[in-house]
Amino acid sequence: MKVLVTGAAGFLGSHVCELFKAKRWDVVGYDNLTKFELNRTPYNAEAIRQYIVDFLKSIDVPLVVGDIRDYDNLIKAAEGCDYIINCAAQPAMTVAIEKPHYDADVNIMGALNVLEVGRINKIPVALCSTIHVYGNGLNEDLYDKGTNRFYIPCESFSEHFQFKLLTGQITPLHVSKYTEELYARAFIESYQSKVFVARLTGIYGERQFGGEDHGWVANFAISTLMGYPIKVFGTDKQCRDILYVKDAARAFYDWFVSGQESGVFNIGGGVSCLTSLKDCLDDLYLITGIDQNISLLPARPGDLWYFCCDTTKAGNSFGWLSVILPNNGLLRLVKWVEKNRELFRK
Numbered sequence: 001m002k003v004l005v006t007g008a009a010g011f012l013g014s015h016v017c018e019l020f021k022a023k024r025w026d027v028v029g030y031d032n033l034t035k036f037e038l039n040r041t042p043y044n045a046e047a048i049r050q051y052i053v054d055f056l057k058s059i060d061v062p063l064v065v066g067d068i069r070d071y072d073n074l075i076k077a078a079e080g081c082d083y084i085i086n087c088a089a090q091p092a093m094t095v096a097i098e099k100p101h102y103d104a105d106v107n108i109m110g111a112l113n114v115l116e117v118g119r120i121n122k123i124p125v126a127l128c129s130t131i132h133v134y135g136n137g138l139n140e141d142l143y144d145k146g147t148n149r150f151y152i153p154c155e156s157f158s159e160h161f162q163f164k165l166l167t168g169q170i171t172p173l174h175v176s177k178y179t180e181e182l183y184a185r186a187f188i189e190s191y192q193s194k195v196f197v198a199r200l201t202g203i204y205g206e207r208q209f210g211g212e213d214h215g216w217v218a219n220f221a222i223s224t225l226m227g228y229p230i231k232v233f234g235t236d237k238q239c240r241d242i243l244y245v246k247d248a249a250r251a252f253y254d255w256f257v258s259g260q261e262s263g264v265f266n267i268g269g270g271v272s273c274l275t276s277l278k279d280c281l282d283d284l285y286l287i288t289g290i291d292q293n294i295s296l297l298p299a300r301p302g303d304l305w306y307f308c309c310d311t312t313k314a315g316n317s318f319g320w321l322s323v324i325l326p327n328n329g330l331l332r333l334v335k336w337v338e339k340n341r342e343l344f345r346k
Contacts (some may be wrong), residue, residue, distance in 0.1 A: 040095075137168035237277070
């Protein structure tokens, strides 16, 4: 079996390549090797790009340098493949607000190209969406400005969420990722394409070069170890069911080998992996013993203050469940950052 992984030189994509290679698949990576988001961090963007390229070489994954917006190049790369996993994306809400045309071009047109390549080749496609499509309408319900208290619900939310999608204050990222989901539905219903849409939440782990724009768990870990200032926007009581990256990568494999039921699936850590920003920072302090320089800043537009996935649908459909708890995953992340300090020096 052969899989094409777009965004292969990124965080999630590199782990997807690693997993499928371990399963003895032929794996082809596809990435434009942009440094755009890395250049918005204080890290060594050039060294980071080479680090991921070298990792792919070390596991014998050939890398096609190309952009998912280049349809002709993409369809050539997909020749002979049995599966396409699209990990290429513009994932940051801040970038989407600043550059809405770029966000739409990558997330919408890129995903549309991947879906079309899958349709032409009659092969299954996996897309990466986000739990942000549920919107942030809960924010006002959860936070009492009068008492300055934050109320955490004792529940997780399924794909049949009781509230409408895109509630509250939306950003261009909300629109582009939900549009991607709508195109997936259109291909499922119009062409009977097999499409797996993963609504991902709070992914973290090794090879994540998180900054203020995206990847908050890694950002907190890197900043703690390197002694950089840590910025928290809005409240440190924001909660997510964070998801260890190897669990996330496994969802794409489990879906393919277990029936390929098309649709949208929550892929998150669930209640057992629920943590607040403050709890995460406290855990990192306990692991490292390093004091943190934390500042609380005004809330940013579009941020979602609480979400916890109900992953029952994924479990029932293809047997997927997250297994790595935060205490284990955070320790692995910290050890990786410690080993690669040179990549994070300003």
